[in-house]
Amino acid sequence: MALARVSPPAFSSPFLIHSLLRPFSSPSSVLRPRVTRVPHHRGFAIAAALSQASPLPSADGDGAVMEAPPRPSSRRPWKPTCLYYTQGKCTMLTGHGYNLSNAVYKLNDTLHLEKFNHNLSTDLPVNYSAADKVKSQKLDYFLVLDLEGKVEILEFPVVMIDAQSMEFVDSFHSVWHDTAIPFMEVLQEFEDWIEHHKFWKKEQGGALNSAAFITCGNWDLKTKVPEQCRVSKIKLPSYFMEWINLKDIYLNFYNRRATGMMTMMRELQMPIVGSHHLGIDDAKNIARVVQRMLADGAVMQITAKRQSATGDVKFLFKNRIR
Template sequence: MALARVSPPAFSSPFLIHSLLRPFSSPSSVLRPRVTRVPHHRGFAIAAALSQASPLPSADGDGAVMEAPPRPSSRRPWKPTCLYYTQGKCTMLNDTLHLEKFNHNLSTDLPVNYSAADKVKSQKLDYFLVLDLEGKVEILEFPVVMIDAQSMEFVDSFHRFVHPTAMSEQRIREYIEGKYGKFGVDRVWHDTAIPFMEVLQEFEDWIEHHKFWKKEQGGALNSAAFITCGNWDLKTKVPEQCRVSKIKLPSYFMEWINLKDIYLNFYNRRATGMMTMMRELQMPIVGSHHLGIDDAKNIARVVQRMLADGAVMQITAKRQSATGDVKFLFKNRIR
C-alpha cells in the first residue's frame, strides 16, 4: 500500500544573533518542497571536480555547521546548507545576511568538470538517488541527493528530519542532543522533524513528481536506483523502521546499489566506508561527517568521481519480497 548553520556576527547577545539569523517558522508556514529541474547536458561525458574547501565540523547552534576558514587556494568560500531550507521551512530567503551565511543551493557542493570526458561510460540507469540514513534506534534523518547518471549534475534533493514514534519525549531529547547537539542542529531538528510515515508520504510525492514511481502502480523505481554506502540502510534499517511505524515496506525499497561493492570491484580494493573512499581518492570532506545531508552529498561526490574514472553503477542487491531474504548479485562483495 502506498503511503498515501553561520559564523555569528559581532554581537554579544545570543538572542540578538538568533533573532537576526534564525529562519523562524510556524506550523502554518510549512511549505511543500519546490522542485526545479536544472538543464541537462546528456551526451556529455563528465568528470567530477573536487570541492575546493574542507570545512571543519564546528557548530554555531543555529541549525547549521560552521566552516573552517577557506584555504588560500579556494576559489569560493564554503557555506553550510540551510537545514530549514531543505525542510521547506526557510522564511528568510529575502534576508541578505542569512543568504550570505547559508547555502541554499546544494549543487554548489557537487560541481562537475566538463574538461575530463574520456573515461565516462554509458549507464543503464538515468538517475542515482544517493541515500544515507541517520539514527540507530529509529531513523532520525532521511536525505536523498539526486544525480543525473549521464551528465553527473546535481538535479534535486529530498531531506527530512524524522521524529521517532516509539520513544518517550525525554528519550528523544537525549537522543537528539547526543546525535545532533554536537553539530548545533538540534534546534532545527526539533523545529522540523515529522513522523516516518509522513516522511514517506512526502518522499512518494517527490519520486512521483520525477516520474520514477506511481502510487497506483507500485513496483520498483523507473530509470533510477538508490545508491547507499553499505547494505544497512535498505537491507536492515528501513524494514526495521517500517515495522516500528506499523507500515508495509514500500516496493521502491526492494533493490539498491551498494557503493562499497562497486568500489571493490572497480578499484580492486576494499573500503570500509565513505571516509576510506574519500581518503583513498584524495577527496576533502564537505560539511560534517554523520550529518546525513552532508554525508549524502559526500557519497554523491564519490559516485561522481568513480563515474569519471569509468565505473558503471549496477544493482548489487535485491529483496525478493517485503519479508523475503536479500539476494546479493556480486560474487566479490563486502560482507
C-alpha cells in the first residue's frame, strides 16, 4: 500500500514538496499532489498515494498483478482516484493548503484535477441494458468493506451500493496507525457516517438497519476487526456482528469456487480498475463484482453472524468457502 507518514515541516518552496513526493509518482509526472496537513490527526500529514492502474488478470491465481486500466466505451478517459479526496482532505477542491505562490498553486490545481479522479461513481457505472435478471433484495444498501495493510498501517475503505438500483451512493475511507490515528477515532468517524445514512444509532446500538457489510472472505470482520479492537482495548461494535461473504454467495449462485476478487473478475471477464491491494480500489472492484452479480440475478444474504462480541461466528451457508 503506497501510503506514507511524514512530519509536516514548514515548506518554503514547491521544490521541497516536489522532492518529498517523488517516490509516490511515476517519473513521467510533471507536478505531484502536495502533502496536505491534517490538523486533527496529531500533526501528521499523509503523503499522497496514487491509485494507479493495473494488468488484465492472468491465469496465475488470485495474486496475479494487473497493469492496464480498462478501456470503457465512455469518452471520458480513466483516471486514478485522488486518495486525499476519498478521505475528505483534497485541498485542490477546498482551496486550502500550504502557502505557496499563487502561480504554482493554480498550476498544481489544474494539473491535479486533470490527472486524478474525484468522483468514484465514474468507476462504478450501471449497465441497465444487461439488468433484466435483477431480483428484489431484502436489504436496501450494501457496504463493501475491504481492509488492507499490516501492523503499521491499516486502510478502512467502504463503498456503498444501492441494493435495488445497483448504483454507487457514497464511500467512507480512512487510514489509521497506532501512533498517529487511533482506531477509536476511525470508528467514531465511521459511526458518524453510518448515522448520517440512518443505518445505525449510537444510543440504540444493534446491527445495521436496512444495510449489510459485504466482504470478499471472512477475514475482515471475523479476524482483523476483533483483533484490532483487542489491541485498542475497545469492545467490538455491534454493527460488526454480521456480514455477507461474497465468496459464499458466488459459490452458491454460479456453482463454482472463487478464491478471491481476482478469480471472480477473471471468471466474469471483468478488467480490474486501479491497483490490486490498494483498499479503496479493491473495494471498488469488489463493488463492481457485486453489481455484476446483482445484474445476473444473485440475491445477497447474510452468511455469517456473531451472537456476542466475544462469541464464536456462526456460518449460515452449508455450502461455503472454508
